Amino acid sequence: MLLVVAEQRSGSLNPVTLETIAAAQTLQQPICVAVVGSHVGDVALELSSCDVSEVLTIDDVALEPYTSDGFVVALSQVVEQERPEMVLFPHTYQTRDFAPALASRLKSSLIADCVGVTSKDGKLLLSRPMFQGKFVAEVVPVGTAPHFVSFQIGAFRADSLKRVTNAVKTREISVSVDPSAIRQRPEDPFKEAKQAVDLTQAERIVAVGRGIKGEEHLPLAQDLAKALGGELAASRPICDSGWLPMDRQVGSSGQTVAPTLYLALGISGAIQHLVGMKGSRTIVAINKDADAPIFEVADYGIVGDLFEIVPALVAALGD
């Protein structure tokens, strides 16, 4: 049985959970989804339309708000009771905060940030990026179950999730969590405008290079980024000219990114840039020069004038 640990905040499901369930579904084994927190009924209901065996609720007032101590204590009881083969998480900040401790407490460790999972002859094979996305490693878990795995956000598609029409049954699991044993005292979360943009967190990126010709043409790329729900980035010469701030630079002297979609507009593909984005899942390149090195790493390419193609793309995305 595979146990997927859902993520929710204040009664609202984090949709990346659906990706994790979709990943679990590829392994063709019974799946239970665990929701941890307080008053999680609505979340459980939402999850009960997924094609899984059961939704488990671990509902305790001490588990809201999230603390790593609370979750580790609660989930270790759940794992010991339910004895899953694997415990699966989406690789979120929250997962990173408690899942390694949970795994450690259960004498295992977390194989984190995986982008692929296959089962071959009963053996599990996971693939994950290493060396900042420069390489992909194939990893096998060793030792006795349960094995703990987290999946990279965007690696699996939430829309490939299989659903059912009849709601799956929900079961409550009672755990004993001693509130005084929870050592973290969190305060309420608040929003703050971040100083610098963190391209490494973006799922879709539109990057511009010298082909954009001038600062005045940036809005074109910005429109595309907006239409895609992504971030704007640039190759070095653009940032050197001051057209975009340094924190939007991708490459060996900027950030290394590996988003789900990377669209390179008018970027030739000098190796200094490539090392910063090669690990992206899908790369699209638009460039006038058919011999531009960017096409060597692109999955899709259009040889043409970006000033004509980009507006067409924005229009096509609008449909």
Place this chain on the structure above:
Amino acid sequence: MKQVVARDWPLRVDESATWVRDSDASFEMNEPDAYALEEALRLKEKHGGEVVVCSAGPGRLRQVIREALARGADRAIHVEDDVLATADASLVARALSSSLRKENFDLVLTGLQSDDQGFGQTGVVLAEQMGLPHATIVMEVDVDEVEQGRIRVKRELEAGWFQWMSMATPALLTIQSGINQLRYATLRGIMAAKKKEVRTESFNDVSEASYRIVGLHAPEKSKKTHFVEGTPAESAATLVRLLREEARALR
């Protein structure tokens, strides 16, 4: 603190295809750990105390230890073992905790993750093994003046959200990168570093790792570049369709 192969080093896979060739490589301090060190040095400057650097791995990481001492750390602990360079987080954490347990640290700081394996766990696992409360992705540390033995930290949550949290010390924090400017090691610092204590300890745990790397390769493009043809309007429409249906890269 971890030593990793230098950032933009052209790396290649080794013969066994389970690690990279690093015999000739340049090594450096894992950058996220450098931020943890910087935060520790700032806390010392504000509140006094002692900064101890601890690292687990082969002999070559002396270079990184010396640099940390040159930047201002007071002394160091080196848990020496070649295997630890490529070991998993739980083994490394065990190595570190075996030495750290012997002393009473108020705060243990680590970087968020390493530039090589990038599991981002050693800190959290270490906290669990040592029985310390922990907080991850810490942006600011506030030593609570009101209550002795407590700290308040600002954590980064996703999508522009933040949260303050308080805990009792001793505690472990994983520090977010980029929160401070890293200081230089001064000439004087380098000279002073030579006289600072570096305690070498050995580690004799032969327990099994919980995972094994069986293959390492550069991400191959599975197919050749699919060139989309046609007028701008046509190719745009085709591309969007492909991205949506084939690559599934759009929302």
Place this chain on the structure above:
Amino acid sequence: MQLWGIELEREILEVDVLIVGGGPAGLSAAYRIAKINQERGGDPLAVAVVEKATDAGGHMLSGAVLDPSALYELIPECESLGAPLETPVSEDQIYFLTERLKIPFPFTPPPLRNHGNFVVSLNRFVKWLTDQVEAIGVDVFHGFSGSELLYEKDRVVGVRTGDRGVDRNGHHKSTFEPGVDIRAKVTILADGVRGNLTKTLLRKFSLDRGSIPQVYAIGIKELWELPEDRVGPGTVIHTLGYPLEFREFGGGFIYALPNGTISVGFVAGLDYRDPLFDPHVAFQKFKQHPLVAELLSGGQMIRYGAKALPEGGWHAIPKCYVDGALVIGDAAGFLNSMRLKGIHLAMRSGICAAETAYDAVKAEDVSGNRLSQYAHLVESGPIKRELHPVRNVHQSFASGLVPGLLYSGLSLVTGGWWFRDPMPGHFGHVRMQKLSSRVDQARSKRTSGVLVDRKLTFDKLTSVHYSGTRHVEDQPSHLHVLDTDICRTKCFEEYGNPCTRFCPANVYEMIDVSQGDSKRLQINASNCVHCKTCDIMDPYQIIDWVPPEGGGGPRYEGL
């Protein structure tokens, strides 16, 4: 130093001998002093070495075929200490190349015979040597550049290291660290070819008044990994001819290391006439020659680097001592251009300087007079014995390949004699012809570029990536161009902006400006591999190379 009227407070470090530069010359000097300390006892001299690279050997680049004689003298037990001399030279080959053919020389002239020498990686050698120096108790400070000489009246009293933490507009960042004043009784300058401190010293004291102009060459090199040992380890191949024109000095080299690793490189004299010449392109063309292309096929380029070499020979070496300072190594120009070797001479000069400095400090007299003992040691010892007979070799090539070869052959017998001794020499940059008077234009078969396939041949940007060059981005440009208007106007017309060609790292670009049809000079300072070619070759001599923030630069692992 004045910054907006505020005197910066700088730390002072006092030593007896300060060595600027952690290459073979500087390290040999450091080692020798420490050794003398050990042998003679008494109060040991305090010695420090500053080196701008972050890692030992990081900025070291050479072919290289090492003559170990100086090493054996400096550290007799070097082999038992693990000196990286694993590959003795097994075979020497020389070829004359045309575009398609290779014509072997029937025999190897004695000076080019390498029996007893080793194919080495200078980077690894210097790493090892640094370990020895540190083991013997000398501090080597990496990541510190020498930015100015300190004087008391006209006596050199030390070096100020570069400030760190200055942003691109010259303002202090929060991490600002002022440079340190390292005061020393004797400062030994080992700051390499066209060393920035040596340059200022030469100018201040007109130390080159009595010598002919120093001339240079640029060496560009790649390290390749081949699927198997195509040529036996220890094979040394030199080539002349293609792709150079008749009056251009230089040639190619291929040195084989074990395990299919091979050094391939090209040297081009920085006194070429054609302003359109591009050494990087010449190197790519060299690789395309069947001799080289067949050798490299199926292999992978793993490292790239470039550096200038001093080629002027004996008569171009300036006066190397002043009150309080000595100049050694490539900074002075101790290179044998016939044998193509300079490492052992750099080491020897380091040893001579060490002995001089030691005696001077002990005698409490560091005047130029006292330090002239260095010149005496150089002139009465193996350095002059080696360099004097080949003193006119490079200059003889100014007349062309054949005259050069003839003279060189003759010099073997006559010990370098010539009617005019020294043979006249000129600064390399003055020989560059203007576009308008480009002689041999019709006859020159040189095409402007080369097809880049990114398997055998590469563009400059890709090459730079493989040099591992990294600089702090937010810092002032370390390439000071006195008047960029000249670039836009005069230079563009007269020479076609040769900096965009002779720089092997794509530092200089003429970018179109959106309005009007003129261009502007863009300096990509962070690509710089510290080769010094621009400082040497710019026809107006308006480029001044100064060290960037300490620690920045290439990382020449294995080169």
